[in-house]
Amino acid sequence: MGLLDRLSVLLGLKKKEVHVLCLGLDNSGKTTIINKLKPSNAQSQNILPTIGFSIEKFKSSSLSFTVFDMSGQGRYRNLWEHYYKEGQAIIFVVDSSDRLRMVVAKEELDTLLNHPDIKHRRIPILFFANKMDLRDAVTSVKVSQLLCLENIKDKPWHICASDAIKGEGLQEGVDWLQDLSTATT
Template identity: 65%
Template sequence: MTESPTLCQLWASMWSDFKANQNLAFTAFDMSGHGRYRDLWEHYYKNCHGIIFVIDSSDRLRLVVVKEELDLMLQHPDICQKKLPILFFANKMDCKEALSSVKIAAALGLDKITDKPWHISASNALSGEGLQEGVEWLTQQIREMLSVKS
């Protein structure tokens, strides 16, 4: 495969360039979730092959803001017209106050996303728990999307 998929990676991240496996490499952009940087996200949507959306599962109060930003992103013309896979990392699952993946999915209304494949992966960025599972899912989704295009 000669094409290197581009991911729009939102909220927080741990990668810039990484290999998912021998045949697929990702270029990811770490897009801060801080309010003053959110307007920059849309500049990356047009050439995006997938989205990684990292959520702090221990911060219940910010879930309202996360939902608002997710809804805005999904309504953007460069996103709503594509069947981009979206990987949600529910980060900080090691914290005792962390919400479960099921509760996060419910709070964000992920069940209403019916036109794009999505997956939520419980994760811990410090230990790496859940990251491989999520990246493997996203890799498979992007492969399927690119094979349909060719």
């Protein structure tokens, strides 16, 4: 970012753009979360499973987000790594009610964290422990323990309990990303 761009961001004249990768297993709620973050007049009424990936844009008070919504289906997860270099932040969504697939989510997270394009970068990771409204959901603290998030020492990370359908917990996560991104401008 050039000096004039930085100055315009600092003065609030131009929004800083952040490229975010939204990752997680299929049916964890990635697309629903992204949809809920868009202005209400731009939200879709019917959410379909993502095939491959889609790109969405939305704005917060001081940032413009370009989100790469990556399919979490097993046959598409190998596409994730092709976008790691472009990502400036990661949203990793976990279905907190699906204890059986929590192990798979941890394996995918470990693969992500050990990839050469991610391993040596201080890329922020926002975790959404989604579907907290469901009866079998575990707490965000338990999700953090199951994913061994305490072992992530070289990257800023934050976990939020969320209910994507109601939009609960989403603003907390966006605020954290925004605070982190504006602090590094």
